[in-house]
Structures are given as structure tokens and as C-alpha cells.
Amino acid sequence: MVNFLLIHGSQHGAWCWEDVVPLIADAGHGVYPIDLPGSGADETPRAEVNLTRYQQAVIDFVQARDLIDLVVVGHSLGGGTLTLLAPALSARIRGFVFLAAIVPGPEQSLLDFVPAERREFYRKAAATSRDGTFKVSYQTARAIFFEELSEARAREAYGRLTPQSLAVYLETLANQEFFSSGIPCEYVLCSKDKTLPRETCLEQARRLGVESLELDSGHDAMLSHPDELAELLLSIVRFRGPGSLPAAD
Numbered sequence: 001m002v003n004f005l006l007i008h009g010s011q012h013g014a015w016c017w018e019d020v021v022p023l024i025a026d027a028g029h030g031v032y033p034i035d036l037p038g039s040g041a042d043e044t045p046r047a048e049v050n051l052t053r054y055q056q057a058v059i060d061f062v063q064a065r066d067l068i069d070l071v072v073v074g075h076s077l078g079g080g081t082l083t084l085l086a087p088a089l090s091a092r093i094r095g096f097v098f099l100a101a102i103v104p105g106p107e108q109s110l111l112d113f114v115p116a117e118r119r120e121f122y123r124k125a126a127a128t129s130r131d132g133t134f135k136v137s138y139q140t141a142r143a144i145f146f147e148e149l150s151e152a153r154a155r156e157a158y159g160r161l162t163p164q165s166l167a168v169y170l171e172t173l174a175n176q177e178f179f180s181s182g183i184p185c186e187y188v189l190c191s192k193d194k195t196l197p198r199e200t201c202l203e204q205a206r207r208l209g210v211e212s213l214e215l216d217s218g219h220d221a222m223l224s225h226p227d228e229l230a231e232l233l234l235s236i237v238r239f240r241g242p243g244s245l246p247a248a249d
Helices: 021-026 051-064 078-082 086-092 116-128 138-144 151-160 198-208 226-236
Strands: 003-007 030-034 070-075 093-099 185-190 213-215
Touching: 003 051, 003 078, 021 030, 021 226, 030 051, 051 078, 051 086, 070 078, 070 226, 078 093, 086 093, 093 198, 093 226, 138 151, 185 198, 213 226
Parallel strands: 003 030, 003 070, 070 093, 093 185, 185 213
Antiparallel strands: none
16 A cells, blocks of 8 residues: 555646545555645635745645655656655655656756747736736637537636646745655656656656656646556556566555
């Protein structure tokens, strides 16, 4: 048995894992989706949110529940948070899984990985908001997050998105310890991803020193292909050979 800690991406929340959670739990593992500060149902004022707050929220969540044997899964923007957990939680973590995720290096920001046209929108939208946040339009979300969902499901999911703090994207990461921690990692590339280009994802896997695993889905695989994603996550904690995540007990 392991404990899966599920970390969402930009504008999402713990809700996005709802279809994956019971599939992992039914396999006998613990599973813990988290709302990052200012996201989902979390009521932290978004004007106070930055990447450091994300980091501390995850650390507090794990320590409060005394979670061990963790496989930490980070989707998209959540990959940045994963790289900040090693110093405080190394003894509790079996491995990291980056799902269609950004893997920023030391002294990079998450905004460095955003395409230029979206970067400009994020800046302008945050500058005109009251709390330094942005939220993509339904049309954009439909195209890059929810393209595999029915119209009804896409609109329901869009209604659950929450404004995203731009400050999270701007903070320079001090994550050298992650790259020297020796904690096993896996990278999952979504073959139909319209948010992160394929070459960007392959570069993230190379940065981790691993061959990417591939899922035949769009960016929000937890919504469009929960069964396939759950099975892939479960397969990752089975023995996969030298250098892979340790097998589940």
C-alpha cells in the first residue's frame, strides 16, 4: 500500500480528481487530493497566494495527517510545487509523478513555460483584476483543457475553475534540493495535449532523467480518461525495474 497525494494544476482544484480517487482507493491505496491555497474550495485570499504558500500548504497537509509512503502526483502547474517538497518531506516520499507537468529548474519561474500569447493574457488579466488573478475564457478552456469532454461536462468543469494567482507563476524557484534528492520520478506525457507541446513535455522528462510514459489523452486526463490514468498510476507503483518508483507493499 502507498498513499497517493494528488496536486492539481492552474485554475483547477481537488475536484478534478473525483473520478480517479475511488479507482485508486478500490485498489487498496490511500488517496488524498488537495486544494491548493485560493483554489477549489480553499478560502485563502487569492491576493495572498504565491508558490511559497502552495509549498507550505502541501507540507502542512502531509504533516497534519502524518502521511508516509507517499507517491506525489502533480498535474501541469502542480509540477512546480512537487519540486519544492523534497527538503521537508523526503523521508515520507516514495516517488514523484509528473502528469503533463512543468518541471522548472533552479532560478526559473513557471511563467517561463507559458506560450507567449497566453503569457500576455495572464499579465493583462491579472493587472486589471482586484487580486492579481486571471481565469481563461470558456472557449480557451474548452480548447486546451476540456476538448475531450461533452459540452455539458465541459461547462460543468469550467464552472468549477477558480481564478489563478499570477504571483504563483512569477516566483523564482529555489528547488536545487529536488534535483539532488535522489527521489525516483516518472513523467507522464499526454499524447493529445493542447496545453503543453509534446516537445516541451519530452524536455521535462529529460530534465528528470527518465523516459516519458504516454497516455492517449488530452491535458486533463483525470477528467477525460480517469480509468486509464488510474491504471497507469497504479502500474507505476508496481515494480518497473531499476530506477523506477519502489513497488507498493
